[in-house]
Amino acid sequence: MSTAIQTQALALPTDTYLNSSHGIKSWFLTKDHKRIGILYLVSISLFFLFGGTMASMIRLELLTPAGDLFQSDTYNKLFTMHGIVMVFFFLVPSIPATLGNFVLPIMIGARDLAFPKINLASWYIFIIGAIFTFSAIISGGVDTGWTFYTPLSTQYLTTHVVAAATGIMIAGFASIFTGLNFIVTVHRMRAPGMTWFRLPLFVWSHYAVSVVMVLATPVLAITLILVALERGLHIGIFNPQLGGDPVLFQHMFWFYSHPAVYIMILPGFGVISEIIPCFARKRIFGYAAVAFSSIAIAVFGFLVWAHHMFIAGVSTYSALIFSFVTFLVAIPSAIKVFNWTATLYKGSIHFDTPMLYALAFIGLFTIGGLTGLFLAAVGVDVHVTATYFVVAHFHYVMVGGMLVAYLAGLHFWWPKMTGRMYPEAPAKLSALITFIGFNLTFFPQFVLGYMGMPRRYHVYPPEFQVLNVLSTAGASVLAVGLLMPMFYMLWSLKYGAIAGNNPYRATGLEWQTTSPPPTHNFHETPIVTQDAYDYESETEEVEVVG
Amino acid sequence: MSDSHVSTLPAARHHHDPALLEQFDTIEQQKDVSQLGMWVFLITEIMFFGGLFAAYLIYRNLYNPAFVFASKSIAISYGAINTAVLICSSLTMAMAVHSAALGARKLLILFLVATLALGGVFLGIKAVEYHDKYVEHHIPGPNFDFNYERAENHEEVAPADVAAQTSIFFALYFAMTGMHALHMIIGVGILLVLIWRAHHGAYPPHHYTMVENFGLYWHFVDIIWIFLFPLLYLVSRSPVH
Numbered sequence: 001m002s003t004a005i006q007t008q009a010l011a012l013p014t015d016t017y018l019n020s021s022h023g024i025k026s027w028f029l030t031k032d033h034k035r036i037g038i039l040y041l042v043s044i045s046l047f048f049l050f051g052g053t054m055a056s057m058i059r060l061e062l063l064t065p066a067g068d069l070f071q072s073d074t075y076n077k078l079f080t081m082h083g084i085v086m087v088f089f090f091l092v093p094s095i096p097a098t099l100g101n102f103v104l105p106i107m108i109g110a111r112d113l114a115f116p117k118i119n120l121a122s123w124y125i126f127i128i129g130a131i132f133t134f135s136a137i138i139s140g141g142v143d144t145g146w147t148f149y150t151p152l153s154t155q156y157l158t159t160h161v162v163a164a165a166t167g168i169m170i171a172g173f174a175s176i177f178t179g180l181n182f183i184v185t186v187h188r189m190r191a192p193g194m195t196w197f198r199l200p201l202f203v204w205s206h207y208a209v210s211v212v213m214v215l216a217t218p219v220l221a222i223t224l225i226l227v228a229l230e231r232g233l234h235i236g237i238f239n240p241q242l243g244g245d246p247v248l249f250q251h252m253f254w255f256y257s258h259p260a261v262y263i264m265i266l267p268g269f270g271v272i273s274e275i276i277p278c279f280a281r282k283r284i285f286g287y288a289a290v291a292f293s294s295i296a297i298a299v300f301g302f303l304v305w306a307h308h309m310f311i312a313g314v315s316t317y318s319a320l321i322f323s324f325v326t327f328l329v330a331i332p333s334a335i336k337v338f339n340w341t342a343t344l345y346k347g348s349i350h351f352d353t354p355m356l357y358a359l360a361f362i363g364l365f366t367i368g369g370l371t372g373l374f375l376a377a378v379g380v381d382v383h384v385t386a387t388y389f390v391v392a393h394f395h396y397v398m399v400g401g402m403l404v405a406y407l408a409g410l411h412f413w414w415p416k417m418t419g420r421m422y423p424e425a426p427a428k429l430s431a432l433i434t435f436i437g438f439n440l441t442f443f444p445q446f447v448l449g450y451m452g453m454p455r456r457y458h459v460y461p462p463e464f465q466v467l468n469v470l471s472t473a474g475a476s477v478l479a480v481g482l483l484m485p486m487f488y489m490l491w492s493l494k495y496g497a498i499a500g501n502n503p504y505r506a507t508g509l510e511w512q513t514t515s516p517p518p519t520h521n522f523h524e525t526p527i528v529t530q531d532a533y534d535y536e537s538e539t540e541e542v543e544v545v546g
Numbered sequence: 547m548s549d550s551h552v553s554t555l556p557a558a559r560h561h562h563d564p565a566l567l568e569q570f571d572t573i574e575q576q577k578d579v580s581q582l583g584m585w586v587f588l589i590t591e592i593m594f595f596g597g598l599f600a601a602y603l604i605y606r607n608l609y610n611p612a613f614v615f616a617s618k619s620i621a622i623s624y625g626a627i628n629t630a631v632l633i634c635s636s637l638t639m640a641m642a643v644h645s646a647a648l649g650a651r652k653l654l655i656l657f658l659v660a661t662l663a664l665g666g667v668f669l670g671i672k673a674v675e676y677h678d679k680y681v682e683h684h685i686p687g688p689n690f691d692f693n694y695e696r697a698e699n700h701e702e703v704a705p706a707d708v709a710a711q712t713s714i715f716f717a718l719y720f721a722m723t724g725m726h727a728l729h730m731i732i733g734v735g736i737l738l739v740l741i742w743r744a745h746h747g748a749y750p751p752h753h754y755t756m757v758e759n760f761g762l763y764w765h766f767v768d769i770i771w772i773f774l775f776p777l778l779y780l781v782s783r784s785p786v787h
């Protein structure tokens with residue numbers, strides 16, 4: 001076996017999804033889930049660069065208390081576009097549409113997703129949605145905030161709300177299609193022997209996220225349609241002057257957008273559950289608990305939306321209930337964190353780049369999650385709502401959690417996707433820089449928020465300046481950490497060491513096929529005979545050999 | 547390949563059934579997958595309309611008198627006829643699926659055309675209804691006036707505040723029936739494709755999943771109307787207690 005690996009390591013396989021056909025058409029009309037994953041990867045990387053540029057401009061403006069770089073209107077547009085692009089065009093599709101698309105069918109031993117054409121259509125729909133939203137941005141921008149709150153968005157603003165909302169609605173159908181595809185694929189396309197409880201936890205978390213996508217996204221679609229109708233035809237449904245209720249908009253919006261938070265974080269959990277056992281060389285602790293906690297988070301996620309509205313006039317009793325259910329979300333989240341930690345216990349831990357990111361994830365997500373409990377408590381929430389405390393909280397979950405998990409997964413499966421290794425030394429360095437830069441950017445914002453600095457203002461009292469300077473300094477460090485992978489990953493496409501089928505000696509079907517895999521993933525359909533994460537028996541073998 | 551045994555592909559792969567897509571092992575799996583996909587899609591549709599139903603529920607509670615006034619002003623005959631038309635179209639659609647299963651191509655085309663015709667009748671009546679609303683100034687917006695010519699027509703005139711609130715009812719009426727009509731129009735479009743393809747023999751008895759899935763969609767759109775009709779036309783006609 002070892003000689004076989006060594007001979008494979010000398011050259012890339014000849015028959016791969018990358019060289020099975022050539023030309024622009026073979027990419028833009030492909031039905032191969034792996035190529036569609038790459039299409040998504042390229043698009044969301046560009047959107048991430050755009051959203052990141054907006055973020056750096058925001059941080060640059062906040063370097064000084066005075067509004068010296070932008071006018072308030074421009075600043076409003078900057079944070080709106082940052083939010084819209086990052087949430088709807090980066091975070092929501094990030095892991096499911098790229099890594100999920102690429103590895104999920106291989107993990108369950110399928111030749112492709114259940115609906116390859118719908119998968120390709122989802123990418124086109126995503127791009128059409130992006131064209132609408134970016135046309136709104138180019139033709140003057142939107143300044144509603146990413147939440148489109150009524151009646152501000154429907155009655156008062158003259159910016160391009162309808163085009164931006166239409167784009168988001170259209171992009172929503174892309175995520176519905178992805179979710180639908182994953183659900184059917186996991187139910188019906190598993191290889192012989194791949195029972196539900198042998199599925200990698202990445203698949204479980206993607207199943208849970210797909211359920212949320214399918215159930216929540218249509219509500220966003222109808223909500224945004226009503227906003228567009230309200231703006232265009234003045235139907236009055238959210239307009240208090242005509243008897244409409246703007247708070248109903250908030251209910252409908254958060255009915256999607258709170259579950260959307262779990263759309264963004266659940267796939268990250270899946271990635272971490274793959275990486276921790278691999279680099280601790282241990283079976284995951286409490287497989288079933290981790291699997292079901294994903295489902296529990298998906299279910300609870302639908303019952304907590306009004307915790308975004310404690311100051312919007314919801315009744316005391318519903319605030320109590322929503323607060324209580326929000327606290328309950330901590331249980332399945334903590335189950336995951338404790339089980340990952342327990343997996344590390346007495347493991348033989350290897351600090352490769354994906355593992356560095358995964359360990360960063362555990363720490364940052366824990367901070368993000370625990371500060372979420374502060375916000376779940378109605379009394380504290382009233383104090384810190386719409387301050388930088390909230391901004392810091394969700395950036396710890398979205399950037400410290402999801403973006404870090406995405407980078408972890410991207411490094412982990414990069415050799416599978418490209419056949420070549422990323423360079424280890426700069427990758428480790430970038431993981432470290434990202435971790436330091438991230439904490440320097442967002443930790444001061446907890447303090448700022450608690451001291452009462454409101455979000456969405458481009459001027460602030462001078463006593464907040466020191467912490468804001470720290471945060472902006474952190475943002476520039478973070479930018480370096482996030483730009484580095486773009487360069488060395490591209491470099492590795494040509495010059496990276498050839499990875500071989502299984503560079504990390506990981507379990508899982510995706511590591512049994514070639515890197516990069518052939519178009520139909522496997523030359524023979526695999527038959528699964530073992531549970532996931534069977535690392536311990538293999539470790540003994542290695543010790544015997546050594 | 548240390549962790550798993552290796553098998554050859556199931557024999558069905560080598561039969562080269564032109565209808566079998568390359569990601570599937572058997573035609574049964576392929577059929578099963580597309581039906582499950584359709585059901586999941588219909589669940590998303592339920593959530594889509596669910597947002598509107600929730601809004602209806604909330605505003606009906608807030609503005610009950612206005613909802614009663616507005617609901618009574620809609621011509622019940624149009625709604626009742628359309629309900630009958632849609633139920634008949636569901637029957638013809640079910641017959642179309644049955645004909646496809648039997649391999650009766652002519653009957654399949656006949657029933658699809660009948661479904662198409664009934665769908666067209668529904669949309670035609672809906673258009674007449676919308677036109678009436680326009681004439682009555684019942685379309686929300688700057689020209690909205692619930693009491694427009696009601697006194698002249700010997701209809702009960704609503705108090706001014708209630709009349710203003712009826713605008714919300716009509717906003718929901720147009721949003722809900724409009725979204726429903728949009729689904730009907732999409733359905734009619736797909737029906738045209740189905741008829742054209744059925745004419746060219748595209749749906750043999752072992753491979754008519756497309757017809758079956760479209761049947762599910764058509765019945766779903768029908769069921770949405772079965773909820774819309776009582777909510778918008780009927781439920782407020784009983785005397786107010």
